[in-house]
Amino acid sequence: MGQRQLRRAKKSLQIPYFISLTETERKMVAENYTSVTEFILAGLSEQPELQLPLFLLFLGIYMATVVGNLGMITLIGLSAHLHTPMYYFLSSLSFIDLCHSTVITPKMLVNFVTEKNIISYSECMAQLYFFSIFAIAECHMLATMAYDRYVAICRPLLYNVIMSYHLCFRLTVGVYILGIIGSTIHTSFMLRLSLCKTNVINHYFCDLLPLLELSCSSTYINELLVLILSAFNILTPVLTIFASYIFIIASILRIRSxxxxxxxxxxxxxxxxxxxxxxxxxxxxxxxxSSVSSMDQGKVSSVFYTTVVPMLISS
Known part of the structure; x- marks a missing residue:
C-alpha cells in the first residue's frame, strides 16, 4: 500500500467514510492501531551475569523490609506505652512501606530468574494503580510525621491537646485519600491511551513515564498531569517538612542541655x-x-524510593 493510501486509511478512523475503505486498507489500519495485551519488562540490567547477584541483593532487601516493617507494626500494636501519635504515624508509614515494596519487589525478583519477563496488560495497570497509591501516600505521611515532630519539640506542653486521636485519624485518612485520588487520575488517563509502539517496557515495573513512551496517541495531557500532580505530591510535602524542621532546629538550639x-x-x-x-x-x-530525563538513570533512581527507603524506615 502506498503512503498516500496509508494516510487516507489512518485519517478515516475519525470520519464516517471508514466503510468505504478496501478490505486490505481496513486490515492495515486495524493492525497499526492494535494495542498490546502483554508487556515485557526490560528489568534493571540486561547482563546475564548480574541477574543472580541482583536477585540475592533485592531478596535480602525485601526480606529485611518485610520483617522490619511487620515487626514495627506488631511491636507498636502490642505495646501500650507506644500508643502515642509519633508511633501511630510510624506504624502507618511502616504499613505503607510494606505495601509499597510488595507491589514492586516480588515481581522484580521473579523477573531476575525467568527468561522472559512478561506481565499482562491488566496486571500492569493494577501494579501502576497500587504503586501510585502508596507512593503518593508515603509523600504525605512523611510530611505528617514532620508536623508531628514540630508540635512535639516546639509545642511540648500542648502536644497531647493538638495531636489528639481524632486529628491523627483524620490526617491518616487524608493521606490515603490523596493517594487514591492521584492514582485514580493517573491510571484513568493511562487507560485512555493506545499502547502499541512496542511491548517492551524499559523499566523493572509498570511506571508512568516508561508506559507513556509506548503510546501511539498523544500523551500531552498525561505528561502535564504527571508534572502537576508530581509537583503537588512532592513539593508540597517537601515545603511542609522544610518549614517544620526550620522551627525544630531553632527550638533544639535553644535547649541548654x-x-x-x-x-x-x-x-x-x-x-x-x-x-x-x-x-x-x-x-x-x-x-x-521528558526531553532531559533518561529512563536508564531513572531506573536506578527509582530503586531508592521503591526498595531502599522502605527498608530504611523499618531499620
Whole structure:
C-alpha cells in the first residue's frame, strides 16, 4: 500500500467514510492501531551475569523490609506505652512501606530468574494503580510525621491537646485519600491511551513515564498531569517538612542541655535521612522534562524510593 493510501486509511478512523475503505486498507489500519495485551519488562540490567547477584541483593532487601516493617507494626500494636501519635504515624508509614515494596519487589525478583519477563496488560495497570497509591501516600505521611515532630519539640506542653486521636485519624485518612485520588487520575488517563509502539517496557515495573513512551496517541495531557500532580505530591510535602524542621532546629538550639539537644536530634535524624533519599530520588524521576530525563538513570533512581527507603524506615 502506498503512503498516500496509508494516510487516507489512518485519517478515516475519525470520519464516517471508514466503510468505504478496501478490505486490505481496513486490515492495515486495524493492525497499526492494535494495542498490546502483554508487556515485557526490560528489568534493571540486561547482563546475564548480574541477574543472580541482583536477585540475592533485592531478596535480602525485601526480606529485611518485610520483617522490619511487620515487626514495627506488631511491636507498636502490642505495646501500650507506644500508643502515642509519633508511633501511630510510624506504624502507618511502616504499613505503607510494606505495601509499597510488595507491589514492586516480588515481581522484580521473579523477573531476575525467568527468561522472559512478561506481565499482562491488566496486571500492569493494577501494579501502576497500587504503586501510585502508596507512593503518593508515603509523600504525605512523611510530611505528617514532620508536623508531628514540630508540635512535639516546639509545642511540648500542648502536644497531647493538638495531636489528639481524632486529628491523627483524620490526617491518616487524608493521606490515603490523596493517594487514591492521584492514582485514580493517573491510571484513568493511562487507560485512555493506545499502547502499541512496542511491548517492551524499559523499566523493572509498570511506571508512568516508561508506559507513556509506548503510546501511539498523544500523551500531552498525561505528561502535564504527571508534572502537576508530581509537583503537588512532592513539593508540597517537601515545603511542609522544610518549614517544620526550620522551627525544630531553632527550638533544639535553644535547649541548654547538651544531652537534651542530642536526644532531640536523634529523634529526627532517621526521618530526615528517609525524607532526603525518598524525595530526592522521586524528584529526579518525575520532575524533569521528558526531553532531559533518561529512563536508564531513572531506573536506578527509582530503586531508592521503591526498595531502599522502605527498608530504611523499618531499620
Amino acid at each position: 547538651t544531652e537534651g539537644r542530642c536526644k532531640a536530634f536523634r529523634t529526627c535524624s532517621s526521618h530526615i535521612s528517609a525524607v532526603a533519599v525518598f524525595f530526592g530520588s522521586a524528584a529526579f524521576m518525575y520532575l524533569q522534562p
